[in-house]
Amino acid sequence: ACSGNTDQNGQSSTEQPPAENSSSADAMNNESSAPTDSSNTPDNEDESLKVLVAYFSATGTTEGVAKHIANGLNAELYEIVPEQPYSSADLDWNDNDSRSTIEMNDPNARPDISGSVENMEQYDVVFIGYPIWWYDAPRIVSTFMESYDFSGKTIVPFCTSGGSGIGSSASNLEKLTSNAEWLDGQRLNGSDSQDTVMEWVNSLGLDK
Numbered sequence: 110a111c112s113g114n115t116d117q118n119g120q121s122s123t124e125q126p127p128a129e130n131s132s133s134a135d136a137m138n139n140e141s142s143a144p145t146d147s148s149n150t151p152d153n154e155d156e157s158l159k160v161l162v163a164y165f166s167a168t169g170t171t172e173g174v175a176k177h178i179a180n181g182l183n184a185e186l187y188e189i190v191p192e193q194p195y196s197s198a199d200l201d202w203n204d205n206d207s208r209s210t211i212e213m214n215d216p217n218a219r220p221d222i223s224g225s226v227e228n229m230e231q232y233d234v235v236f237i238g239y240p241i242w243w244y245d246a247p248r249i250v251s252t253f254m255e256s257y258d259f260s261g262k263t264i265v266p267f268c269t270s271g272g273s274g275i276g277s278s279a280s281n282l283e284k285l286t287s288n289a290e291w292l293d294g295q296r297l298n299g300s301d302s303q304d305t306v307m308e309w310v311n312s313l314g315l316d317k
């Protein structure tokens with residue numbers, strides 16, 4: 110369901126990640142301001158279904174989408190906060206030695222998370238949102254997936270990006286969990302309205 114110019118093999122740190130309709134670095138940040146949307150209709154009729162919307166967002170784009178989902182479902186929101194915050198130098202994908210480049214070149218990197226989800230066992234459904242970094246999920250999302258027991262839960266991955274699709278980022282995360290039901294992932298735009306985001310959420314049939 111995700112569109113975009115995905116190149117699963119383009120992992121060279123000297124190569125700039127693709128950006129939508131542009132090759133400029135600016136385009137990768139062109140969704141950083143999510144508009145607010147006043148419509149806030151709870152769509153989750155099933156009171157017994159407990160939903161958590163967990164997300165990592167370095168520059169706020171994924172956070173906007175996560176809030177639309179949490180508002181729309183009356184769900185709990187949890188931000189994955191890095192123990193060591195990412196500076197803009199850390200996020201420089203043009204720098205081979207930047208923290209993000211180094212982490213993404215190492216599939217085993219597991220940046221520490223500050224804090225934790227209280228009572229993860231109470232949730233039936235966990236949305237997990239993240240920005241695409243080098244065609245993949247940031248390694249701190251791997252830290253998150255390995256920190257909890259997701260067995261018996263439904264997991265719904267979603268991402269934002271400068272244009273890349275969700276690619277194999279979700280299936281890579283799925284490998285870090287066991288006995289969870291992973292639904293297809295979805296790439297969303299930071300500029301998507303709450304209604305647009307909820308159209309996708311409602312199509313998942315979570316309350317069935």
Ligand SMILES: Cc1cc2nc3c(=O)[nH]c(=O)nc-3n(C[C@H](O)[C@H](O)[C@H](O)COP(=O)(O)O)c2cc1C
Binds near residue numbers: 138168239240244299
């Ligand atoms: C280190 C780094 C690598 C990125 N790699 C990609 C990429 O491979 N493909 C892409 O479309 N966008 C890439 N982006 C852009 C982000 O995915 C995009 O700006 C995202 O919406 C940011 O979400 P956030 O504000 O929640 O952190 C990258 C951004 C950073 C900082």
